[in-house]
Amino acid sequence: MTGDRIWLFDTTLRDGGQTRGIDFTVADKQFIAQTLADFGLDYIEGGWPGANPTDDQFFSEKQNLGTAQLVAFGMTRRSGRSAENDPGLSAILNAHSDSSCLVGKSWDFHVTKALNISLEENLAMISESVAAAKACKQESMFDCEHYFDGYKANSEYALKCVGAALAGGADWVILCDTNGGCLPEEVFDITAATKAAYPECRLGIHCHNDAGMAVANTLAAVRAGARHVQGTINGLGERCGNADLITLIPNLMIKMGFQTNIPVEKLPRLTSLAHAIDERLNRLPDPHAPYVGTAAFAHKGGLHASAAQKDPRTYEHVSPESVGNQRSYLISDQTGKSNILARFAEVGIEIDPKDSRLDGLITEVKDKEFNGWAFDSAEASFELLARRRLDGVASFFEIGRFRVMDERRFNARGELVVESEATASLIVNGETHHEVAVGNGPVNAVDTAVRKALVKVYPQLADVELVDYKVRILPASDRSSGTAAVTRVLIEFQDSTGLRWRTVGVSANIIDASVNALSDGMCWKLIHSG
Ligand SMILES: [Zn+2]
Structure with missing residues (x-):
């Protein structure tokens, strides 16, 4: 156990964008960046300026992410060009980001075969590009692509690449298991050897899950001295995905005792965060996801359930409350209540836990969520539902x-x-x-x-715009009541002040679901515009 600080770096919006079936809109990127910043992540990698129109637009204006740093990703300068005269690198340096993370080769085989340049030229590309970013950004980070495979092939050269990044003034050097095939012992040994070679270097780790080891490899690197952890929400990423931050965060904080920028009291928001991102991306949350899946603390009948009922520690590795999840055989338990109370507080509704109307409200929220409403990513509809039950909402x-x-x-x-x-x-x-x-x-x-x-x-509705509209058909098999599929519509609105809010509508009919979500959106704006 340790009280050391770990810096959390999210790459959902960059590496996670490689996931099959995922295509972020600018509004998605803004929502996800804001959500992750609010939760307490240190770095949000927003994408690759210059690589596509969505990322260009996202980086064209300043995002206000509080204490979190927005990071622009990109490649080091090309060979034969100076760092000042490389259009790709300039796009990154000119982007509205706090910091940058540049990637470069650290496996000699890739340098000579894929880039077809000399090993020395590659080192110059690394140090000059990192230095150019350092001159204009708060922090300059360097991703050593294929670091572990490169180290196995030629440890001396891989270490030289780390040295080149440090010579350029890198704030963090991130060791990447790009092909995702390493095992934890290898990652531990190579990270420890790198740390020994450069004791002052602040090391980071970036793992892929091709061998099912992304989380284990990340923790191995942390044990060996890495203090910057890269991953994605729900393990999104191409092929088998990236290291899943949703699993890593409780492992680091609860199991290993590390500090992060996320206050411990916020950890119970983890389950809702994981679901909000899935809902936003129109994905069904994985029921078997560690910590946050609906099955993670589900005790099925017989011995397990009765033992767990006597003392949950018999079949639970941590308490579900600690990560905002719940035991599934208890329906209207205190856990559900405290989660929902916390969600009310977030939308600005204070309610006494002893209020007699609370049980009815919780039942309504649970029933609706069971039938397809997704309140984790539609806080305006959630707020309206609560206000309607508690103090009534004017019938506008x-x-x-x-x-x-x-x-x-x-x-x-x-x-x-x-x-x-x-x-x-x-x-x-x-x-x-x-x-x-x-x-x-x-x-x-x-x-x-x-x-x-x-x-x-109501002329105050004239400036309301729809910035995002998502539809999902929920098959009947996902719900145990009802026989027909229903349609869920999520809408994001914005007014001329830049204020954004999100609503949900559910119906067997897509137009009706949309009208319900639109109606909530207008009603919310009327309440909040006085
Ligand atoms: Zn990657």
Whole structure:
């Protein structure tokens, strides 16, 4: 056990973006960066400026991440160019980021075969690029690609690459198991040898999970002296993924006694954090995920359950409360209650734990979550649900009938067009309004019609924009009640002050689910604009 500090570096938005089926929008990146910064991560690697339009846009404006540093990733300068005159490197140095993390080769075989340059030129590329970043960023970090494989092939050269990064002024040198095939003993030995060669060097570790060892290898490197840990939320990443920060954080903090920037009192937010990122990315959370999976503390009948009921330590390695999870055979237990109370506090609702309305509210939240509502990533809907039950919410408007027609046809120019037309009727302040609107899709048409009516009475809704819209069909098999699939819609809104909020709607009908989420979004804005 140790009280040493570990620096946590998230690469969900960069390496995690390589996951099959994941395609971040700029809004996704902003939401995830903000969520991780709020949780207490030290570094958020936002992507690779210059590599694609999404990352360019994300880095084109300053993100306010509090104490967390936003990191831009990229490659060292190319051979034959100076660091000042390399467009790729300039894109990183000019990006709105606090710090940078540059990657370069540390395996001689890759240098001579893949880059086809001399070993000396590669060392110069590392030290000059790291130095160029150091001159304009808060911190300059260097990722030694294929470090462990490189060390096994030519330890002297791999160490020289670390030395080159240090000569350039690197704040952290990160040893990468890029192919993910190492075992923990190897990672421990090589990290320890590197630490011995450069005792002053601040070492980091970046592992992939191809041998199922990413978490174990990361911990081995930490035992050998690495104090900077890279990984992704839920182990996202190409092939078998990256080291999973959601598993690493409790291992480091609860099991090994390390300090991080995450206060211990925040660890119970871990389960909700893991789920919020999955929900945002339209992924089903893995029920068997360590610490945070719904099955992680599920005791199935018989001996285990009865022993666990006598004393949970019989079949649990840590308490589920410590990471915000819960034992599954207890339904409305204190654990569920304290989690939900903490979530209320987060959206600004103080409620006495002895309040008699609380049990009903908790049951409603649990029922809804069971039936597809995803409140972890829709805090505005969560807040409205609580306020409606606790102190009531003014009835700003009521959406009555709506009707949508979709038409696919050839226009006069012979082009195939698809248009939607919606009519909606609303009661606003006792008056009925009928509106008609066309849109490029059914949701857009209904949104426009509803908004036409609302803005007349509530001009403060005129600046509300939809910045993100996600749909997921939840098969009946994911829920034990009901026989048909339902649709879940998550919407993110923004107003002209930059304020963002998120809502959820669930229905068998996609338009109805969308209208419910839209209606919550407008209602939330009305409450918060006085
Ligand atoms: Zn990687």
